[in-house]
Amino acid sequence: xxxxxxxxxxxxxxxxxxxxxxxxxxxxxxxxxxxxxxxxxxxxxxxxxxxxxxxxxxxxxxxxxxxxxxxxxxxxxxxxxxxxxxxxxxxxxxxxxxxxxxxxxxxxxxxxxxxxxxxxxxxxxxxxxxxxxxxxxxxxxxxxxxxxxxxxxxxxxxxxxxxxxxxxxxxxxxxxxxxxxxxxxxxxxxxxxxxxxxxxxxxxxxxxxxxxxxxxxxxxxxxxxxxxxxxxxxxxxxxxxxxxxxxxxxxxxxxxxxx
Amino acid sequence: xxxxxxxxxxxxxxxxxxxxxxxxxxxxxxxxxxxxxxxxxxxxxxxxxxxxxxxxxxxxxxxxxxxxxxxxxxxxxxxxxxxxxxxxxxxxxxxxxxxxxxxxxxxxxxxxxxxxxxxxxxxxxxxxxxxxxxxxxxxxxxxxxxxxxxxxxxxxxxxxxxxxxxxxxxxxxxxxxxxxxxxxxxxxxxxxxxxxxxxxxxxxxxxxxxxxxxxxxxxxxxxxxxxxxxxxxxxxxxxxxxxxxxxxxxxxxxxxxxxxxxxxxxxxxxxxxxxxxxxxxxxxxxxxxxxxxxxxxxxxxxxxxxxxxxxxxxxxxxxxxxxxxxxxxxxxxxxxxxxxxxxxxxxxxxxxxxxxxxx
Numbered sequence: 073x074x075x076x077x078x079x080x081x082x083x084x085x086x087x088x089x090x091x092x093x094x095x096x097x098x099x100x101x102x103x104x105x106x107x108x109x110x111x112x113x114x115x116x117x118x119x120x121x122x123x124x125x126x127x128x129x130x131x132x133x134x135x136x137x138x139x140x141x142x143x144x145x146x147x148x149x150x151x152x153x154x155x156x157x158x159x160x161x162x163x164x165x166x167x168x169x170x171x172x173x174x175x176x177x178x179x180x181x182x183x184x185x186x187x188x189x190x191x192x193x194x195x196x197x198x199x200x201x202x203x204x205x206x207x208x209x210x211x212x213x214x215x216x217x218x219x220x221x222x223x224x225x226x227x228x229x230x231x232x233x234x235x236x237x238x239x240x241x242x243x244x245x246x247x248x249x250x251x252x253x254x255x256x257x258x259x260x261x262x263x264x265x266x267x268x269x270x271x272x273x274x275x276x277x278x279x280x281x282x283x284x285x286x287x288x289x290x291x292x293x294x295x296x297x298x299x300x301x302x303x304x305x306x307x308x309x310x311x312x313x314x315x316x317x318x319x320x321x322x323x324x325x326x327x328x329x330x331x
Numbered sequence: 332x333x334x335x336x337x338x339x340x341x342x343x344x345x346x347x348x349x350x351x352x353x354x355x356x357x358x359x360x361x362x363x364x365x366x367x368x369x370x371x372x373x374x375x376x377x378x379x380x381x382x383x384x385x386x387x388x389x390x391x392x393x394x395x396x397x398x399x400x401x402x403x404x405x406x407x408x409x410x411x412x413x414x415x416x417x418x419x420x421x422x423x424x425x426x427x428x429x430x431x432x433x434x435x436x437x438x439x440x441x442x443x444x445x446x447x448x449x450x451x452x453x454x455x456x457x458x459x460x461x462x463x464x465x466x467x468x469x470x471x472x473x474x475x476x477x478x479x480x481x482x483x484x485x486x487x488x489x490x491x492x493x494x495x496x497x498x499x500x501x502x503x504x505x506x507x508x509x510x511x512x513x514x515x516x517x518x519x520x521x522x523x524x525x526x527x528x529x530x531x532x533x534x535x536x537x538x539x540x541x542x543x544x545x546x547x548x549x550x551x552x553x554x555x556x557x558x559x560x561x562x563x564x565x566x567x568x569x570x571x572x573x574x575x576x577x578x579x580x581x582x583x584x585x586x587x588x589x590x591x592x593x594x595x596x597x598x599x600x601x602x603x604x605x606x607x608x609x610x611x612x613x614x615x616x617x618x619x620x621x622x623x624x625x626x627x628x629x630x631x632x633x634x635x636x637x638x639x640x641x642x643x644x645x646x647x648x649x650x651x652x653x654x655x656x657x658x659x660x661x662x663x664x665x666x667x668x669x670x671x672x673x674x675x676x677x678x679x680x681x682x683x684x685x686x687x688x689x690x
Contacts, residue, residue, distance in 0.1 A: 128575060130499065157578030167569040170686035171591040181577035184587050220686070231573070238577055 074101035074272045075141045075158075075241040077122065082136035083301075084114065084121050086129070091117050093301035095136075097291060104264055104273045106283035106310065109293030110325070114302030115276045116164075118293070119244050122274065123159035124152040140242070157185075160240035164247040166227035168219030168234070175215040177230055178202060181238035197237055205233035206263050225256025232263065236271070243267065245275040249282065261286050280326060284314050292322045356405050361398045361414070368394025391422060435667070442664030445657040454635070455623040460651035465662055467625040468640035471540065472669075474629055475619065475636060476609050478544035479551055484601055486548075487555025494556070495563040496585050513553035521549040522614030529618070538620045540629025543636070546614035551604050558600030562593045598680035606673035610666050612638035637662050637669075 077099040084092040092114035099105050107115045120126040121134050124145060138145040145155050168177045178198045182189060189197070198215065202208040207229040211222070219230055228248060235243060245264075249257040264273055264286050277283050283290050291307040306319045317323045372389030376382055395418040403411035445464075453464035490510070494503055525546035529537050566589050574584040590597070620633040621643055627634075641662035648655035 123576065125572065125576060128572065153578055153580050156576055161572075161576035163569060163572065163576075165569060167567070167573045169570060169573070169588060169592070171588075171594075180574075181579070184574060184577065184579040184583055186583075218686070234573075234577065 074270060076101045077242065077272065077274075078137075078139040079122075080137045080139070082118070082121065082134065082138065084117050084126060085133050085135070087131040090301040092121075092293075093303055095304045097304060097307050099272060099274060100289065101272045102268060102270070103288040104268050104275060104286050106287035106290045107274065107276045107293060108278070108280060108283050108290060108325075109302070109305075110295075111278075112298075112302075113293040113295045115293050116246050117302075118304075119246055119274060119276050120161075122242070122244055123161055124155045125161060127152065157238060158240055159242040159244060160235035160238060161244045162228070162231050162235050162246065162248045164250055166224060166231050166251070168222075168227050168230050170218065170220050172219060173216045174211050174219050174222070174230060177219040178233050178237050180234055201233040201237040202230075204236050204263075204267070205229045206259055207233055223256075225252045225259065228252060228256065228260065229263070232260070236267070240271070242272040242274070245273065247276050247278060250278065257282070280314075284310060290314070292317075292319070292325065294321050294325065354405055354407075355410075356398075356402055360401065364397040364401060365390065365394035368392075368397055391418075395419075438660060438664050438667060441657070441660035443661075445661040446664065450658070450661055454625045455640075456625070458623070459649050461654045463654075463658065465635075465637060465640055465658065465665070467622070468635040468637045468662065469665065470625070470627055471619075471634040472609065472637040474627060475540050475543045475547070475615070475634065476605060478541060478629055479547040479608060480601070480605055482544060482548040483551040483555050483604070487552045487604075488559050488597070488601075490552075490556045491559035491563055492585060494560050496581070496589070510553045510556050513549065514557065516549065518550055518611050519613040519617070522546045522617040524549060525614065525618045538618070538633045539631070540619055540626075540634040542618035543615045543634070544629065546618050547608045547611055550611065550614070551608045554604040554607055555601060558604060559597055562596030562600055563589065565596065566592050592686060595681045595684035595686075598684060599677040602673050602677035602680060606670045606677075609669055609673065610638055612642055615639050616642065637666050641666070 079095055079097045082095040083090060095118060109115050117126060122138060126132050126134060134146060144150060169180055172180060175198055178201050179194050199208060207226060210226060222230060249260055267273060287310045290310045290313040292305045293302050294305045295302040306317055306322045313322060314326060369390030371393055373386045375389045376385035399411050399415045402414045449462060450464040452466055454467035455463045494506060525542045529542045570588055570592060571584055574588045615636050616639055619636060621635050621639050622633045626632055641659045644655045644659035
């Protein structure tokens with residue numbers, strides 16, 4: 073299921089503005105890869121380019137290669153819709169569909185794509201996904217309530233359940249805990265640790281302790297100044313990044329000496 | 332600053348002073364002052380021959396001045412200004428309500444005379460004096476308005492979807508511009524457009540219900556586009572992205588996520604657009620005309636509609652002038668009720684279809 077992603081010479085643009093320059097990285101399957109760096113350095117932009125969500129923004133485009141298990145995601149015959157079916161995404165702010173119940177939110181990926189399922193089949197999928205997202209026990213008695221009736225942390229786990237219900241190979245998470253309290257954050261970190269057996273997970277975070285806690289590898293993005301493109305400064309195993317990084321900039325950032 | 336000193340509660344006036352007990356005018360004081368103002372106003376207006384309107388105007392001005400002065404003396408400048416501005420805003424509201432209340436009152440008073448079963452069950456066929464009704468006009472209005480909605484809603488809604496979800500660059504700007512231009516088209520011009528169009532195709536002297544629907548569509552489409560566009564813009568982008576990230580194609584995202592989320596606003600906007608055209612007279616006058624009998628087929632000949640019915644009852648009364656005037660007022664009353672009902676429907680739509688938070 074989980075797949076390796078190879079990125080080579082990736083340049084990401086907003087119109088004519090080069091936002092991220094020259095990224096070369098290999099993301100390992102069945103592991104958690106964390107991306108850290110200051111605001112505006114292109115972490116989220118890079119993450120969104122991995123499942124072609126970047127091009128949803130008008131004028132945004134990408135140069136270079138993103139290859140997932142030998143298949144180039146940006147080749148002319150790759151369908152962005154298919155790419156996104158294989159690479160799921162969880163956003164910074166929980167965004168359950170407000171018109172749908174908790175149940176419908178979980179099966180949304182299948183329903184919206186008109187995949188026909190028997191009732192028993194979809195019941196099973198809902199329970200499996202909600203259990204996978206550590207939410208089942210809290211919501212099993214009120215699956216028909218609107219998704220927006222949940223608390224922020226529960227909504228975010230609902231969004232994770234929705235993302236894993238379509239059984240993607242890769243799960244991208246864009247600061248999934250930044251709007252949550254420490255308890256919900258812990259629940260989601262535990263969840264990530266469970267999910268990494270089956271998925272390739274890439275997470276963007278501003279919380280360096282979180283990166284250190286959950287990830288196997290860490291990438292550090294930085295930019296030289298306003299208006300300059302962001303770059304991947306260093307990509308190494310998390311232990312090495314946080315104890316003995318190769319680059320001075322990484323060490324400065326991690327130890328709080330930046331700017 | 333040492334931490335031992337208690338942090339002072341800051342109030343207007345002396346820094347560090349304790350919060351002052353607020354001196355207030357007693358509750359009945361403003362009431363009393365206004366009553367006195369009105370009494371004085373009555374006396375003043377009696378000097379020039381008593382009139383109620385003048386009493387109210389004098390009373391409002393005098394009462395406001397008295398309350399302002401009293402409040403300034405007792406409560407201080409800020410509270411006095413608050414009372415003055417409250418009085419001004421209330422007055423502005425009252426002035427704005429005068430025409431509405433007066434209009435509704437007049438129409439009710441004069442329209443209720445013929446608001447009876449005959450009015451709803453009879454047409455004007457072979458009626459020259461008393462009796463008769465607007466059965467034919469009521470159904471004409473309903474049919475033509477429904478037909479207008481059938482033409483305008485798909486065009487308007489799809490245009491709005493294009494503008495919000497797909498449109499880019501020059502074409503989008505051009506469409507937005509022309510929708511703006513269409514919003515400003517005088518209704519008689521819309522009527523003449525439909526008249527000219529159908530005359531070109533079907534020859535002289537053609538009068539059809541559908542002509543009126545086309546003319547009204549010219550007026551309704553820009554309203555639908557505008558309101559639907561605003562509503563669709565309100566749908567958070569995060570929901571679209573959430574849907575894309577699940578591998579849902581764009582068109583399905585629009586149909587199954589964006590539209591259901593916006594359905595309450597769309598329904599409200601469309602209903603209000605219908606209310607906007609239901610009372611149009613001029614375009615129907617030149618395209619649909621009027622008949623005295625009942626014609627329920629919009630593709631064959633003249634039809635009666637409520638606004639045109641009211642217009643002709645008023646301008647061409649026969650021998651029994653009062654009977655014609657009464658029918659005109661009742662038609663006007665019915666139109667107002669229709670528009671009000673549509674507004675109520677719009678509110679109900681937005682209440683029942685809004686996404687439920689469930690908290």
